[in-house]
Amino acid sequence: MARTLINVPPKAKRGEIITIKTLISHIMETGFRHSNVGVRIPRDIIDTFVCTYNGEEIFRATLYPAIAANPFITFHTVATESGTIAFKWTGDKGFSATESVKITVE
């Protein structure tokens, strides 16, 4: 599975807005490049990124070839309760990667 790096504060106060940073290893081949013999290199990108908080979707992004390689996405959510924040990336060629972190909310 592709390598990921997630930054979520392990602890937060109830109602606090937390910042979530995600980084995943992926070439994000645009589909617009050509090899040195003029053959078009097919598109190979992550096109969907979804984040759930204790199973409820809190963030969804549709990515296009204009997103740089090794997609880095930062967003926010309100720390409502302790539990699991889960991430899923899907894309071309059946690409799929998941990651999850625990958060303690007091």
Add this chain to the structure above:
Amino acid sequence: MTPRWRRSPYILLLTTLLAGLWLSARAEIPLNERRSSYADMSRDSKAMQDDDTSNPGMLAVLDGEALWKTKAGAADRACADCHGDARASMKGVAARYPAFEATLGRPVNLEQRINICRAQRQNAQPFAYESKDMLALSAFVAMQSRGEPIAPPDDPRLRSFRDNGRSLFTSRQGQLNLSCSQCHDDNWGKSLAGNTVTQGHPTGYPIYRLEWQSLGSLQRRLRNCMIGMRAETYTYGAPEYVDMELYLMWRARGMTLETPAVRP
């Protein structure tokens, strides 16, 4: 009677030209004027490097950490089996490479050292240059020297190779008939194609170069430079590259290692 050299305009011109060239070509950057190319980057590129969770080079470091612990080769041995915790055993190593390898009678860089270990200690296939595994492992090892001063070894056996490296750095080459030194010693700080010319110190290799959108070694970057100068590049692992690395690390002695750096 006016001296002969003053009477001939051509001799006067030649003398002035030679004097001008001698005065304008600074040999080396004074030690206290050296600075890492980090300083010449945009604020956003610096931010990308500074945050371990946004630095794409860290993805390779994590891969390298996994490789460090993976048993490999006919000897079924992991790096960790001999070297233990890399945080302790690899600290300072990348800062003093390239180093002399007695069995080969010449210096080797970190990537070559890794391959020597793979062949001799693990009985494993060497990693190909610039392969994902090679970059990951060298990034992981080099990162253990992050924050350390670059400390080229004071080894007399390295002298002739270092001098060769210096000679390659200062010799004109390619269709543009440029030497590395002309940009990076004589004209650093000025602009070239919208970017600032850096001093060209290898303070963060392997780097995540935005242009490559991936990690790459110093040799890959040197090849880019040579292509930019319209010069014929050497093959990966060529002794010329290692000699240049050796000289460049000496030229950057005392500067802080930043691996894995981000560069435009």
Add this chain to the structure above:
Amino acid sequence: MNRRLSSPATRRAVLAAAGGACLALTVRPAAATPAALTLAIRKVVGEADVKPGKVQIELPPLVENGNTVAMSVSVDSPMTPKDHVKAIHVFTEKNPQPNIISVQLGPRAGRASISTRIRLADTQKVVAICELSDGTFWSHSVDVIITLGACLEDNLI
């Protein structure tokens, strides 16, 4: 006796057609144009009016390398169930394809602000459009200048 092959009007038509054909041959078929940008925006907003304001794009004015450009988009919104940002869409004017990213938010976001790294093919305009919970659309656009790192390899592009 010389006979003109065609009347001036027909000659003009032939020349215009030839000129048009030449133009068609030189224009890259896959490139985005301002028209493609407008179409991509219409696909997202439908027939609704898009007013300037509320959403803010942060992009460096001068970019070292178009392959990786840090971008932030934020909307000043209380993010309550009654008043929040439903979605943010970002577009470009001159990339081969007009879309960059679309995100769905909601009151659970707390703050309508996202950051990512994008590719920009050329000096151009970047447009962000946000959709609020009351169904209105707001936009902001910035101009970015792209330069390129020196000493590149013979790469595939």
